[in-house]
Amino acid sequence: MLNNYPLWAKFHKHQTEMIITKQGRRMFPFLSFNLTGLDPVAHYNVCVDIVLVDQHHWRYQGGKWVQCGKAEGNMPGNRLYVHPDSPNTGAHWMRQEVSFGKLKLTNNKGASNNVTQMIVLQSLHKYQPRLHVTEVKDGEGDESYPSAHTQTFTFPETQFIAVTAYQNADITQLKIDHNPFAKGFRDNFDSLYTTSES
Amino acid sequence: MLNNYPLWAKFHKHQTEMIITKQGRRMFPFLSFNLTGLDPVAHYNVCVDIVLVDQHHWRYQGGKWVQCGKAEGNMPGNRLYVHPDSPNTGAHWMRQEVSFGKLKLTNNKGASNNVTQMIVLQSLHKYQPRLHVTEVKDGEGDESYPSAHTQTFTFPETQFIAVTAYQNADITQLKIDHNPFAKGFRDNFDSLYTTSES
């Protein structure tokens, strides 16, 4: 049901890190799911939120992530991202993978207002994304937090630590190797075009 | 209610042309509307279709568009484009302008299946886009053609002739002057940076 599980697993083995910036940074890998078992003609909201895994700061020290003091409780800021296709029919959600490629992570608490594309996190804390599928009845708005009639799914492989700069070089390399937008940092431009003529 | 009326009017004075291609071409100007008077908590589909204005071929001859023979009746192919935010609440649609910047026009009849982002037209025919706002009840799908409870709006300034290459140089120049993606064809790169230091 987690669509790109193999990629997530590769990162998870090294403790995934996600960059957060003021203007917002996409996740990589991004969340992508296959949904089944919905009523094709009922309407659903599909959304993701991101919750703290524990109440600790984390620090990268001596090549390892270690816990370090207590977190500052729950800070204000939006942690819910509603999929842009919401609300939509069960048939729509099951037709193809449901991806969150444009979800952005930020540390800018001021961004919590009006910017529904951003989830506000604290750097150096460990987070768990969750998927929510909520059936909506006519007349309900499209912005209520999932409550009744909500199914929630959690995939431990998608846990990550929010950072403002990568700490573990293994993670950096995995990002460079797999994110198309980081292609400029790959070394594999060697033997530039051993052209078919040469 | 037509949001970018002044721009449409400029083109309309010279008889607007829209390029159609096999893989689909965006409209420029694109359709953009401000909606009012909806029930904030009801759900609506918002869509655009494009219908023939008359039953004639058109030809650009001696600097003018002239009618020329009869059209081949209504060809098959999708002429309905559902706004990607559909279905959504009245509050959503009224919150900000509703734009159709990603709607694409094509002459590829094979594209009518599966590709809901494309509207299939015949070259050298004159068309009229129409806006439809349909209230949807729970349980109805998201793909039915507007029927009952539909308001339809027609703006004559958005009429255009579909072409595979521009005929009127005035239209070409208006496109170049106003479409950001055509900036490379503007002559206004003169006096390149009369920099503040020089």
Add this chain to the structure above:
DNA sequence: CCCTTTTCACCTAGGTGGTAAGAT
């Protein structure tokens, strides 16, 4: 000292009209 922000070159992704070749 550790963490965050800014700026940058380098990419992906894809929307323009011009032009020349192709099709009818």
Add this chain to the structure above:
DNA sequence: ATCTTACCACCTAGGTGAAAAGGG
């Protein structure tokens, strides 16, 4: 002769990690 297609250089738009600069 007229219309269509394919390809191109040139853009917009924006997502990367690196590196340097900034902040507490």
